[in-house]
Amino acid sequence: MRPETRRRSSAGAALLALAAVCLLAVGCGFQIRSVQPPDRPNVVLILSDDLDVGLLQRYGARYPNLGKLAAGGTTFENAFVTDPLCCPSRATTLRGQYAHNHRIVGNWAPQGGARKFRDLGHERSTVASWLREEGYRTALVGKYMNDYHGNRVPAGWDDWYGITGGHLSNDLNQNGRIRHHDPGRHLDDLLAEKATAYVRSPPDDPAPFFMWVGTRAPHAPANPATRHEGTFPDARLPRAPAFDEGDVSDKPGWVRDNPPLGPDQVAYMEELHRKRLQSMLAVDDMIGDLFDSLRETGELDNTYVFFTSDNGWHAGEHRLTTGKWAAYEEDIRVPLMVRGPGVPEGEKLPHMVLNNDLAPTFADLAGVDPPGFVDGRSLAPLLADDPPPEEDWRQRFLVEAAPEQESGAVQPLSGDPAPDGGRRAPPSGDWGRPGFEAVRTGDRLYVEYATGERELYDLKEDPHQLNNRYGRTDPGALRRLEGRLAALRDCSGAGCRAAE
Known part of the structure; x- marks a missing residue:
């Protein structure tokens, strides 16, 4: 603290x-x-949906308000999620735990979803409830967790404008009452209106506030606002060296059995890429509106604003079509920018930070002690003028994911020929990606699959993860990686921070 x-x-x-x-x-x-x-400061979290860090690296200049956020604060160049799927990641953001501790390991029952989160009793202890118990006003606007339906307001929230009825729904549960909004109204514009109205409305209670804003963009099918249709006409799907990888003979079977990408798949991904870029323009407008409202109410200088995503996104890398939930860099890396009181302007930090860290960070900034079950660590020391050196920070972390299945954890989007999990279903209907656990260090990614298959990549020499070195690495080095993974596999609380 x-x-x-x-x-x-x-x-x-x-x-x-x-x-x-x-x-x-x-x-x-x-x-x-x-x-x-x-x-005491206000805290605002803007959580985008499926935004890979590469999109902003390539097109950041086209999003002026995101640019102002970065210029006015600190950007973390090595920000990651520890289970790269929407619902497990959101549960981690709410509670600061690895997925093996909060047990939300999929988007739908029985692996996960909002109902399971409630049934496990987790709603009673989230960053929202911690701050609320210490006098903060709490508000959620937009996407909460997958499979959230109905008019029930989860515990810990004073004001609630949550999307209900599925990802493509324009219905909001507004403090316990379902409001049906015109399907022609762009949802992220509606969420911007609700968020800015919350900031501008004079509260009965002068306490500071914590607000979670969960955008729809750029999640597939990534519908842009009407005013943004036709933008990015020359944008092309990135084709990094891993795109449609030529030789996957050293990859595990769930990757190896994919044939090279066909022209129809590439055309689909090209169009979706352009729509993702277009849909993010409404999020950029939202950020501008939020900053305007904070400035007009005199709260800007006393407000921390965090911008990040629930997971990354792959599109063609390693012959996978569109999706997430793999251990590869495209899926686990996310953007993270922070602006607020005392945060250095225009700073870029190399420290490895996680979505596990968000809840304890918000608690620390609010002067609240998080519960002992929290696995993450506060980022507050990194938001000062004299952050600790990289070697005194986290050196490794766990990435984990339950088996990818046709029912339950992964479901295709309506109108989307590619499964949400990111690979084309073979004729058998078995989508195939086995469960895995991985350790990510500063320069290595080591993955153990439930099938017994292994992957090891030297990220300095091979940042695109083309050459699996597992069978060509010194046994002593492998034992060290296996030991580091073993220490993280079942860790909890302070034990996770020690193992990292």
Whole structure:
């Protein structure tokens, strides 16, 4: 915890004690939740859906408000997710845990989904509930977790404008009442309106706020706003060395059994790529609107804004079509930019940071102690002028994923010929990607599949992961990687931070 955060926490405790005395002695007539230090910061999380870091690296200049966010804050060049699928990643963001600890390992029951998250009792202890219990106002706007339906508002949230009824729905649960919005209304524009209205509305409670804004873009089918149709006419699907990989004989069977990409698949991916770029323009507009509203209300200088994604995205790499949920760099890398009080402007940091770190970071910035079950670590030390050196930070982390299955964990999108999991289904209907666990270090990716297959890549010499070196590596080096993975496989809490 940073020194100024400790001071805020101590000040908060003193004020709460004073309020308790006042209530017991003379009945002051106010709620303790509202008695908080006036300088505690607001926290806003903008969580995009399926945004790979490469899209912003290649086209960042076309998104001016994202550019201003980066220029006014710190960009993490090595930000990752630890289970690259929507629902497990969102559960990690809410609780700061690896998936093997929160047990949300798919998008739908029985592996995962919003209902399982509630049935496990997780709603009662998320970053929203931690901050709310310490006096923060909490609001969610947009996508929460996969398979969320109905008008129930999850525990921990004061204000709720959650998408209900599936990913393609334009229905919002607005504080317990379902509102059906015109399907012609672009959803991310509607979410921007709700988020900015929340910021601009004078609250009855002057407490600081935590707001989660979950965008639809750029998730497939990536429908752009009408005003953005026709943009990016010259954009072409990136063709890095891993695209339609020529020799996959050293890859595991679930990759190896894919034939080279056909022209229809490439054409589909080309069009989807352009739509993803177009759909992100509405998110860029949203960010501009949010900053305008924070500035107009005088809250901008007291607000941390985090922008990231729930997972990355592959499109043709290693002969896989479109999707995520693999251990490859395209899927686990995400953008992460942070702007806020005291955050260095225009800074770029190489430290490895995770979605596991978001919940404890938000808690730290708010002066709140997270529960002991949290696996991640606060990023607050990296947001100061003197961040710890890279060698004193995390050196490795776990990537994990349950088996990819035709029912439950992976389902195709309506109108999308490519499964959400990212590979074409063979005639048998068995989608095939086995469960895996992997350790990612600064320069290595080592993967163990449930089938017994293994992958090992030297990311400095082979950043595109073309040459599986597992069978050509010194046994001593393999044993060290196996040991590091074993230490992370079942870790929890402080044990994860030690193993990292």
